Amino acid sequence: MARRVFLHCGTAKSGTTYLQDLWWRHRGALRERGLLLPGDALRDHFHAAALVKGMDVIVDDLDESDRDVWHRLVAETREWSDDVLISHEHFSDSSAEAAAAALADLASAADEVHLVVTVRDLGRVLPSAWQQRVKQGARQPYRRFLATVRRGDDEQKFWRYQDVPGILERWAAGLPADRVHLVVVPPSGAPRDELWLRTAAVLGVDVTGLDTEPRLPNDSLSIVEAELLRRINTVIPRERRSVALTRLTKGAFARDLLAGSAPKEPFVLPARHADWVRERSEQMVATLRAGSYDVVGDLADLLPAGARSGRTPDQADDGELLAVASTVVARMIEQAR
Known part of the structure; x- marks a missing residue:
């Protein structure tokens, strides 16, 4: 035992x-x-x-x-x-x-x-969760994803x-x-x-001396890169979606070809969603405090910071998307060669 x-x-x-x-x-x-x-x-x-x-x-x-x-x-x-x-x-x-x-x-x-x-x-989880879903083949625009989550729709x-x-x-x-x-x-x-x-x-394990540099980077795509991938998803027939295709998209395509093809920008939660995210977070923290669980860290850190300035993926224009697509195609050709 x-x-x-x-x-x-x-x-x-x-x-x-x-x-x-x-x-x-x-x-x-x-x-x-x-x-x-x-x-x-x-x-x-x-x-x-x-x-x-x-x-x-x-x-x-x-x-x-x-x-x-x-x-x-x-x-x-x-x-x-x-x-x-x-x-x-x-x-x-x-x-x-x-x-x-x-x-x-x-x-x-x-x-x-x-x-x-x-x-x-939640303020950091929401943009990250949408992007993860896009890597898995989702077609839903960022703004619609946030609206769906706000309503609490089960299908999300x-x-x-x-x-x-x-x-x-x-x-x-x-x-x-x-x-x-x-x-x-x-x-x-x-x-x-x-x-x-x-x-x-x-x-309760001693981790002294163990290297903490990640081998498997899981860095975010930029807003333009993520939006391009979402639009690619819309032209792939649903019946062709498979576990193997998802693994390819998340791995070799997103990580090795798409990432780094556009400048990084803050991936923000739009200001119009700040109030309900804050309210939901406060409810969660209050419930967790009442649970007498063993908490490591500060539950107050689960309250999202104030809204940051920046664009959302829905605001990426066609010129930016074309520039990223051109870079990706060039990388694919170079890789094949």
Whole structure:
């Protein structure tokens, strides 16, 4: 039996790529220091989350051995005598029934089950979430995305990944409050490794001497680059969308060809949305304060900063888009040559 198992279930766009990159890069060192990441690679945790929540588009594509990965992770946990970490943001988008079943499995393999939720302020999450959806094939303009999220339309699924009180209602049920850890993403300008250090404190693992430079950059596209990709999505037939195409778009195309083809600009939340984002954030913080959870960082950092000046992707003009498209095509030709 493991001593403690930590399930890190998100939230999305809260530094999860950065943390997972470091955890898996230093997996051997962390194991020597008493923290096991079960499985062979991050994809095992992704597949496990897909199985737990019933993500059919992924599960249907798994081979027979991968369909048993959640049970393998639980078995590895049971065979380990120290602490265990399982991490993927897709766990957050699970039903209460699926979460309860997963927690019961973990409780059979460890003396203590802990939940870890990393949380970032909505003012920074919203632009990042729209861009992530565009990388995954979304066609919705930024302004319409914000309006949809404001209305709380279920089809966006935004709140399934970002409604922290709702996530806790599903995942923390039955867990003592001191075993539910909220790690607040530091505000802009904080040292880059502060989130890493905060999560290490929760996990109780010594990370002294471990490199914290990310290998897997997850930097934002510029507003013009993101808008160009959105327009490209509108001309790709929906029936041709696939998991493989999404991986290609997020990886080789967005990262290697599109990124850096236009000047960086602040990716802002329009001023007309500032009030409702602030109100929703204040409600969230009040609920979290009342929960008596273990909070690492300052919940006040979840209140968005004032509106920043800048453009939105909807304001990119055709000349700018053509310039970026020309750069991308030139890069493709050079790469092929």
